[in-house]
Amino acid sequence: MWSRLLSKKGLGLELSSQGVSFAQAAGGKSLRLEAGLSLPFTPGTLQLSRREPNVINPQAFVGKLREAHLRLLTQERTVSVSLPEATGRVMLLDLEARFKNREEGLDIIRWKLKKSFPFDISTVHLDYQTLAVRENGSVSLLVSLISRSVVTQYEELLIEAGLEPKFIDFSSFNLYRLFSPRLELSENGAFISYYRGALTVLIFHGGVLSFYRTKVTTGETHNLYREVNSSFLVYNDKHPG
CATH class of the missing domain: 3.30.1490.300 (Dna Ligase; domain 1)
Incomplete structure (x- = not known):
């Protein structure tokens, strides 16, 4: 989402089981957040799935999008959309x-x-x-x-809410893009995030993504340590030395 907003003023939208978040940014390389707003979904609005359409209550979903966009006080309707990893x-x-x-x-x-x-x-x-x-x-x-049924439902409901989805991506990669200017200073490194219940590990070698893993899991410290350690063990087995 953020990388799509670097060249000019743009609007980003993150969807999750918890709710909807808008961010309006501008500023080219020196990214500047101009406005932001998050609203929770009514329980039972959204159920994440890789196979079935996610929105259980379309009316509540569209209504919350319209409310959030109205309260953001922006004329911009073209959005770059972030979806949870659990949708694909x-x-x-x-x-x-x-x-x-x-x-x-x-x-x-x-x-x-x-x-x-x-x-x-x-x-x-x-x-x-x-x-x-x-x-x-x-x-x-x-x-x-x-799944086509998953992404098509999101697109249709966004349009019904008066928005124009231009880019759709997964949240973990948009989080990475936010930090990429600093991370790309080194050819070898790792990016680890735990966001909205999803642990993501990206490992780079020679400037190329060499390992990717994401897993929905609990946020206890010992559990995250075990999962991160497991990811690096798998990587080292595949790429010895």
Whole structure:
């Protein structure tokens, strides 16, 4: 969300099971928060799911969006949207050969993932980013998946509330982008966040994302320590030395 707001004034919207949060920012590289507002959802409004539409009470959902946007006192209606990780999946994927164009890439990824998922991959909206192209021609990709029924419901209800969703992304990556100018000063490092019940671990090597993990879990210190330690053990097993 924040990275979409860097070049000019823009409006960000975060949706979670707890409620809705708006942020209006401007300022180019020196990001400046101009206004912000959070409102809670009525219990039972939203139930996070990777397969089923999330909004249980569309009327309450749309009403809360309209109320929050009205109270923000802004004319901006185009929004960059952050969704919880529990609404989709993100993974790193290595392929043996690069592809001619983006459409061919999407087809190859769908074919590659078809055997790995217990549902029809054609019902999923898929996007990817090329992280690295190796000397042997293989590529490393960051792939995001979200059910079409899930994302379509969000888009339709946002439009019903008078908003225009332009970008939709997951919260963990938008949190990373907020800190990326400082983190990118080093080619090797890690970004760890615990936000709204989701622990996320990103590990970078040579400036390339080499490990990604997110897990909905409790916030007790000993539990978070165990999960973070487990993530680094898995990373070290895959990337010894």
